[in-house]
Amino acid sequence: MFDNKEKTDLEHLGEFGLIAHITKAVELTEKSTLKGIGDDAAVLDFSGKKTLVSTDLLLEGVHFDLRYVPLKHLGYKAVQVNLSDIYAMNGIASQVTFSIGLSSRFPLEAVEELYAGVLLACNAYNVDLVGGDTSTSQQGLIISVTSIGHAKEADIAYRHGAQEGDLVCVSGDLGGAYIGLQLLEREKRIFLENPNIQPDLEGKDYIIERQLKPEARKDIVQLLADIGIKPTAMIDISDGLASEILHICEASGKGCRLYEEKIPIDPMTYDTAREFGIDPTICALNGGEDYELLFTVSQADYDKIKSQPDISIIGHITEQAAGCELISKSGNVHPITAQGWNAFAKPQV
Amino acid sequence: MFDNKEKTDLEHLGEFGLIAHITKAVELTEKSTLKGIGDDAAVLDFSGKKTLVSTDLLLEGVHFDLRYVPLKHLGYKAVQVNLSDIYAMNGIASQVTFSIGLSSRFPLEAVEELYAGVLLACNAYNVDLVGGDTSTSQQGLIISVTSIGHAKEADIAYRHGAQEGDLVCVSGDLGGAYIGLQLLEREKRIFLENPNIQPDLEGKDYIIERQLKPEARKDIVQLLADIGIKPTAMIDISDGLASEILHICEASGKGCRLYEEKIPIDPMTYDTAREFGIDPTICALNGGEDYELLFTVSQADYDKIKSQPDISIIGHITEQAAGCELISKSGNVHPITAQGWNAFAKPQV
Structure with a gap:
């Protein structure tokens, strides 16, 4: 079908690279x-x-x-x-x-x-x-x-509408689906080694459910309508907070400052991540599959949003030149980088 | 995940059976x-x-x-x-x-x-x-x-609108995609047996193209609009004429009479089917992948449709009790039966 010289490896291109490549040739005419x-x-x-x-x-x-x-x-x-x-x-x-x-x-x-x-x-x-x-x-x-x-x-909330000074908000909590997956993978390995050992998932219902039975946040869309907020930009968190905020910032031509201490992480996610020796913040940033909504709202909406128990304000939008930064709990500044899902990477077994 | 007692074999159920089974549980509420x-x-x-x-x-x-x-x-x-x-x-x-x-x-x-x-x-x-x-x-x-x-x-033309007395019409010609596939499969077998032999597809462009590069009939939709015809029922021929006319008759609660001599078959399709020892009418009835449009129109539209070179009138709709019948060139009456694609049948290699 095709010969083998001058090939570009999909694995190195990655999913986003492939999409960008394909998209270049797409014309919209309708x-x-x-x-x-x-x-x-x-x-x-x-x-x-x-x-x-x-x-x-x-x-x-x-x-x-x-x-x-x-x-x-x-x-x-x-x-x-x-x-x-x-x-x-x-x-x-x-x-x-x-x-x-x-x-x-x-x-x-x-x-x-x-x-x-x-x-x-x-x-x-x-x-x-x-x-x-x-x-x-x-x-x-x-x-x-x-x-x-x-x-x-x-x-309609596109990814490209975030403005400088907007508040960065996230629904629910993050990292649970990823750490739930780690737990299921561990128990699978133990079971494969010794089929007589039953999986030990007791007391881990919440994070297992975050992985196996996620709930899309229709309720947040309705809540925002009820309290009269139109997000300036919005995306769902399928690949992890880091990857998604970078999508918003890139599409909007802006930067951001997020605060580690503001990122919502459930105590069970936190404790189980620690058991696995993984930084819980890394689970939230790069874990993915949480299907929470990440969105930006005007500062004028602060009073409406601040008291919503299921929404966390985790930072704000800056000018593009300021970059995308995470301020750690100790006050250090880290650039945010995407380490989300690469569909063409070798499976991480 | 599931135990092995009381299982129903998908292969015996077939695709339509599976769809019917699944559909039973679907409720439309929006x-x-x-x-x-x-x-x-x-x-x-x-x-x-x-x-x-x-x-x-x-x-x-x-x-x-x-x-x-x-x-x-x-x-x-x-x-x-x-x-x-x-x-x-x-x-x-x-x-x-x-x-x-x-x-x-x-x-x-x-x-x-x-x-x-x-x-x-x-x-x-x-x-x-x-x-x-x-x-x-x-x-x-x-x-x-x-x-x-x-x-x-x-x-909008649904499958269920055919009325008794309506004319059954089909665009283009049928059976070409199927016989094109037979040709490609034969050349593949020869090539696999002896890679030095080049495929012999000379003079077979039309039927090869029918298989490899089908054209959906947008032009027929536009033509019908231009000549002021709204089909009473319509379906595309993906599984073969027999299967599709049965869909229309079943959905409409009607029967039909089709005439073998009226079914449009291209000379190249006809000749190549004969080379393969296959009845060309069988290719049209059961071959599939032609992506022509099969539709019914009121008899009142006869004058508008009869002179369209790319549309053939192949029969008419009858009452349901009369069944679905094909009148052969020799005048014999055959019941039409579906022998279309069964997605869960074993591959026919």
Whole structure:
């Protein structure tokens, strides 16, 4: 199909590099396309309200391990992960399509479990499953989800709207999904070495649930509407706080100052990270899969946001030349660097 | 994850059986969902025009063989196959999302080839690529496409609208894509047995192109609008004429009579089928992948449609009790049965 000279290695290019490369050749020509590649969801103008569309691919052995992920949880999470992108536009998700490729090692009952999770997520979030595709797969389980949502044009929060002086806010707490994954991986290794030993996950429900059954923050979108706040920029945290704040700053042409002591970390996340000898702040910055919302609001909204128990103000937006910095608890200044997910890196086993 | 008693085999259930099974549990609750699972695309009401969404999954080793499918053609076809579903609603496609999972055996240049085909299709059909996902894959190439389009509510052609007496029409010609595939498979086998023998595809351009580079029939949707015809029912032919007409009849609660002599088959398709010892009519009925449009129109539209060179009238709709029948060239009556694609059947190698 293609010869082997002058090849560029995808592993070195990385996912973002590949997307940037592909995007260069994309031209938008349709009047109804307000926003294509480059944000959490595409924005399409079909008169009146805007249509939001987002899509994700989840592959066995890459995104999930069926040795410890129950299929029902997997279906639930696959939908949540994708809905999260619609909420990250400050929109409301209303439909999903769900496609699967699966081998004959899966009996119908397994597929039912998977879809039970899908429908549970749909029902809980008032979303209709409106389509999909099914296929045999010669290898592992393949899942593709597309979410469709809507928003008034004036309400849509892009990544590029952050202004100097804006407050940087985050919902919920961070790092739990990553440390939950470390726990599940550890117990898997112990189990593989000695199948008689049962997994020891007692008292770790919260972080296990953060990994296996994340909840997209529709409630935050509704809360912001209720208290009359339109975020100037917003993104969901799928790859870790560091990677996502850099996306906002880059798209907005700004810098930021975040304060380590303000980053919300649950005590169980904190303690378990310490058990593993990992810095809890690193879990929050680079762990990913928390599916919380990271957004910026005008300083004028400070009074509205300061008393919200589920929202933390973790810093502010600066001019671009000031860079993106984290002020540690001891007062040291560290540049923020992206160490998020590289889809083409070798698996970290 | 699940034990092994009381399992239902997916292979016996088949794709349609699985979809029917899954669909039973789906409830539509959103006001904006006009049509979910059960047609070529989902129809969503976002005020004014309706949004159409359709999605497909294409897997290496299942849907395509990279030993004879050039990547650029694959990208082009993956988009066409999915746009075809939007046109089959009598709508106009305006956006696609394109997701890929690929292993590190693919260099960047290969991905560029793939996307060159995607963008060629987008440009030729006035469609914007507005999103997607990229991931590493531990095995073969994985493609997921979602198309979004729009139509006025009154223009949308569902599968369920065929009325007794309506004319059954089909665009273009049928069976070519299937016989093109047989040719490519034969040359692959010869090449694998003796790599010194070059493929002999001379003079077979048309049927090879039908397989490798199908064109979705946007032009037919525009033609029907131009001549003032709204189809009473419409579907695209992805699985073969037999399977698709049965979908229309079942959804509409009707029967049909089709006439073998009226089924449009290109001379090259006819001759090559004969070379392979295959009945050309069987290629048209069960071959699939032609991506032509199959539709029904009121008899009152006969004068408008009869002189269209690219549309054939192949039969008419009857009452349900009369069944679905094919009248052979010799005048014999055969029941039409679906022998379309079963995604969970063992590969026919």
